[in-house]
Amino acid sequence: MINVVWFKRDLRVHDNEALVRAAKTGRVLPLYIYEPSLWRQEEMSCRQHDFLKVSLEELNSALHELGCKLIIKTGDAIDILRDLHVRYGISHVYSHQETWNGWTYQRDIKVARWLKSQDIKWFEVNQNGVIRGLKDRNGWAKKWQTQMAAPQFLAPKGIESIGEPSDAIEVHPNRSNNPAEILLKGGRKEGIGLLNSFLNNRGEYYTKKMSSPLTAYDSCSLLSAHLAFGTLSIAEVFQAAENRKIEIQTLKKSERSKWPSALNSFLGRLRWHCHFIQKLEDEPRIEFENMHPAYNSLRCDTFNEDHFAAWKTGNTGYPMIDACMRALIQTGWLNFRMRAMLVSFSSYHLWLHWRRPAIYLGSLFVDFEPGIHFSQMQMQSGTTGINSIRIYNPVKQSYDHDPDGVFIRKWVPELAHLNNSEIHEPWRANINTRYPAQIIKEQIARKKAADSVYGLRQNNAHHHSKSQEIAKKHGSRKSGLRTMQFNKQKKQPLFDPNQLKLPF
Numbered sequence: 001m002i003n004v005v006w007f008k009r010d011l012r013v014h015d016n017e018a019l020v021r022a023a024k025t026g027r028v029l030p031l032y033i034y035e036p037s038l039w040r041q042e043e044m045s046c047r048q049h050d051f052l053k054v055s056l057e058e059l060n061s062a063l064h065e066l067g068c069k070l071i072i073k074t075g076d077a078i079d080i081l082r083d084l085h086v087r088y089g090i091s092h093v094y095s096h097q098e099t100w101n102g103w104t105y106q107r108d109i110k111v112a113r114w115l116k117s118q119d120i121k122w123f124e125v126n127q128n129g130v131i132r133g134l135k136d137r138n139g140w141a142k143k144w145q146t147q148m149a150a151p152q153f154l155a156p157k158g159i160e161s162i163g164e165p166s167d168a169i170e171v172h173p174n175r176s177n178n179p180a181e182i183l184l185k186g187g188r189k190e191g192i193g194l195l196n197s198f199l200n201n202r203g204e205y206y207t208k209k210m211s212s213p214l215t216a217y218d219s220c221s222l223l224s225a226h227l228a229f230g231t232l233s234i235a236e237v238f239q240a241a242e243n244r245k246i247e248i249q250t251l252k253k254s255e256r257s258k259w260p261s262a263l264n265s266f267l268g269r270l271r272w273h274c275h276f277i278q279k280l281e282d283e284p285r286i287e288f289e290n291m292h293p294a295y296n297s298l299r300c301d302t303f304n305e306d307h308f309a310a311w312k313t314g315n316t317g318y319p320m321i322d323a324c325m326r327a328l329i330q331t332g333w334l335n336f337r338m339r340a341m342l343v344s345f346s347s348y349h350l351w352l353h354w355r356r357p358a359i360y361l362g363s364l365f366v367d368f369e370p371g372i373h374f375s376q377m378q379m380q381s382g383t384t385g386i387n388s389i390r391i392y393n394p395v396k397q398s399y400d401h402d403p404d405g406v407f408i409r410k411w412v413p414e415l416a417h418l419n420n421s422e423i424h425e426p427w428r429a430n431i432n433t434r435y436p437a438q439i440i441k442e443q444i445a446r447k448k449a450a451d452s453v454y455g456l457r458q459n460n461a462h463h464h465s466k467s468q469e470i471a472k473k474h475g476s477r478k479s480g481l482r483t484m485q486f487n488k489q490k491k492q493p494l495f496d497p498n499q500l501k502l503p504f
Helices: 017-023 048-065 079-087 101-117 138-148 188-200 202-209 213-219 222-230 236-249 258-283 293-297 304-314 319-331 337-347 356-365 370-381 394-401 405-412 442-455 459-476
Strands: 002-007 030-034 071-072 090-096 123-124 486-488 493-494
Touching: 002 017, 002 079, 017 030, 017 090, 017 123, 030 079, 048 188, 048 222, 048 319, 079 090, 079 101, 101 123, 138 236, 138 258, 188 202, 188 222, 188 236, 202 213, 202 258, 213 319, 213 405, 236 258, 236 486, 258 370, 258 459, 293 442, 304 319, 304 337, 304 356, 319 337, 319 356, 319 394, 319 405, 337 356, 337 370, 337 394, 337 442, 356 370
Parallel strands: 002 030, 002 090, 030 071, 090 123
Antiparallel strands: 486 493
């Protein structure tokens, strides 16, 4: 009989509770199941695939040091587990509790049913502070803090090898679409290097520099993909940041510079990271449906394919929008404020339902994390019923975060010849250029969208009642259940503005 450790989004041997527990109970087969059906989902891309392959190679090397190897099997999870059970006899399956996309959610339901039919026990451990079976958010933050502070699990000293061959991982079907400039590279070594450089050098001005695409590439942690694939655990990142905070506090006040603010901001975003994943764990349907049903009537009549195509390719006529989209296409990463701006523009100015833009953006993000992604898509599209409506003005964002047009000139070379007074609003320059005209008039589109959303909220008793239910289930609070406060004029719930801040 063997115990199977099913690696999913925990591609490491350090601080891996499932691996440690399995190693204490008998022979272990470390297994990664490569599922072609999963990688054929629209939100899955070759850029994520490349990150996975490097991470699996390093995981195999780490297991080799423990005396075994990673067994990779390609195919359907139940078929693979059934075959292993016939040949070895599976006593237990160990894995972490996975909160991921709808495909994996349905797969786990089927696997659980099959394991139960075979009298095989499946132990799923918590790895990121997300709580399964949570009734409401009371006390969630305290429980999260406790788990993050718990001792990390040290890798087993040795694991008996099982002579089982591995399958080759297929080439991703869209391999040719992966550009060479992808920023985030896979593997635990890369993740450790980024963590150390952020905490000891790059992150000093994190609080101030995270918002602008000019400075975010250097000043943000760039750990998001490593947390998404589990090459690092969120607990070890949290504890490393806490230890660095303690170290900074021993310095003279004049020597601390901006580190205390940066570390506090970063630690807060680690909590928000799990806060948003918890939403999808509690309500998997929000990957596909509006969180608040009152918004089902919005953006449902038409979907402008021309607007969608222009937005997808960075040809909307708005320089900051287009520069951000083109940068994302080429690098696979974008800082959070600019992600929010892209979603806001598609949802409000272009009046596109969030679902198709969400799938497209998911395929571009190396760090695609469904819990954060779909929760944020709804939040930035105004369909949660519990968050303030924030419609980003792309022209103002351009002036604020790229005042000299450096970022725009890099990613929209058609505008490189314009001066600083022209590059943010090229339509005012009256100069012939290959750059497209504005796809919409910003002020008109913004007002129309705001009127539609606020009109739905005003004097709507059902909206208010349902929002209260959603707030109880999903609303953020550090302890206890907060009384919901509303903007008296617009019947709009007021929540902590930090809900917009995440650790990208």
